[in-house]
Amino acid sequence: MKKRKNFSDYVFDIVNTSLLIFISIVMLYPFWHELCLSLSSAAESTRGGIFIIPRQFTLEAYKLVIRSSFIWTSFYNSIYCAFLTTVIGVLFTSMLAYPLSKKELMGNRSISFVVVFCMIFNGGMIPTYLVVNNLGLVNSLWALILMAIVTPYNTIIMKNFFTSLPTEIEEAAFIDGAGPLRIFFTIVLPLSKAVLATIGLWLAVASWNNFMMPLIYLNDRELYTLPLYIRQVIDGQLLARTTGEGAQSAVESVIGATIIITIIPIICVYPYLQKYFVKGVMLGSVKG
Numbered sequence: 001m002k003k004r005k006n007f008s009d010y011v012f013d014i015v016n017t018s019l020l021i022f023i024s025i026v027m028l029y030p031f032w033h034e035l036c037l038s039l040s041s042a043a044e045s046t047r048g049g050i051f052i053i054p055r056q057f058t059l060e061a062y063k064l065v066i067r068s069s070f071i072w073t074s075f076y077n078s079i080y081c082a083f084l085t086t087v088i089g090v091l092f093t094s095m096l097a098y099p100l101s102k103k104e105l106m107g108n109r110s111i112s113f114v115v116v117f118c119m120i121f122n123g124g125m126i127p128t129y130l131v132v133n134n135l136g137l138v139n140s141l142w143a144l145i146l147m148a149i150v151t152p153y154n155t156i157i158m159k160n161f162f163t164s165l166p167t168e169i170e171e172a173a174f175i176d177g178a179g180p181l182r183i184f185f186t187i188v189l190p191l192s193k194a195v196l197a198t199i200g201l202w203l204a205v206a207s208w209n210n211f212m213m214p215l216i217y218l219n220d221r222e223l224y225t226l227p228l229y230i231r232q233v234i235d236g237q238l239l240a241r242t243t244g245e246g247a248q249s250a251v252e253s254v255i256g257a258t259i260i261i262t263i264i265p266i267i268c269v270y271p272y273l274q275k276y277f278v279k280g281v282m283l284g285s286v287k288g
Contacts, residue, residue: 031263037256038062045253061257065233071261073222074229079265081144081225082207089149089203090196097155098184101162112159119152125216132217143217144225148207154199161195162188201270208266226262233258 005013036051044055065071099105100112122128128147129138137143165188173183189196211227218224224232234255 034256034259037252038254038260040253042251042253045251045256061251061253062261064254065257065261070221070224070232071226071229071258074224074226075262077141077223078208078226078262081141081210082204084145085148085207086200086204088145089154090200092150093154093158093199094189094192094196095184096150097158098162098188100155100159115152115155119156129216138217139219139223140217141223144207144210144213147213148203148210154202158192158195158199161192165191204269205266230255230258230262 033051036054037045038061039054039057039059040051041056041058041060045061047055096115100108100115102108105111123131132138132143132147137146169187169191170183173187178186209227210225211231214223214225214228215231218228
């Protein structure tokens with residue numbers, strides 16, 4: 001029998017709903033503000049203030065951004081880095097986390113301690129740069145990829161997920177003659193779609209939004225990723241150089257159009273992975 005709500009329940013629902021609506025508006029408004037700016041004329045976009053609807057609707061900002069060849073080069077570089085970081089990162093993270101989920105592994109505690117230690121402490125910016133430079137990866141997109149494929153936090157989440165899987169399935173496959181690699185690739189990974197999608201989403205978003213590493217390791221403009229491209233647009237450099245628009249190329253409408261164009265891929269990918277997101281995080285946090 002359904003419990004009848006009392007006055008306090010109604011008050012809680014009203015307060016909770018109002019709070020969630022307020023938080024949603026606060027989080028969505030920056031995106032809506034940039035969208036309205038990008039669809040407004042140059043003169044209106046520089047007036048500032050709160051944007052509810054575009055002022056003097058126009059697509060000139062998008063036309064100006066699309067005419068720039070640098071944005072497509074930056075798009076390619078970002079997609080290249082995000083794709084390889086996600087694919088290689090998910091594979092390597094799972095190959096590290098799966099053995100650590102087995103208590104019988106020799107040195108399990110020591111390796112797990114190293115993973116946790118690296119999550120708290122790191123070498124710092126200058127020693128890391130010296131290592132990357134000695135490896136010959138400065139001014140290479142592979143510096144961004146190899147530096148981000150495996151992180152301690154992702155390893156721990158995936159390790160805890162593997163620990164929650166029933167061992168009887170693996171034991172049955174082992175009795176039937178399957179080796180460790182076959183068990184891992186044909187049984188464990190197909191059962192781990194939730195956590196794989198979650199880690200993949202984290203890696204893709206982190207790579208797509210990565211600003212500091214490209215700023216430190218990339219020198220050639222042809223290797224710039226989208227975050228660096230956006231910085232150039234905000235500074236009024238790239239579009240002025242490629243379109244001859246001068247100072248008007250740095251107006252707020254062009255900046256807004258650039259931001260909207262650059263976040264479209266993540267917006268398109270996220271809905272397909274969202275159904276795995278919560279499940280992957282929760283299952284990965286049950287044991288450890």
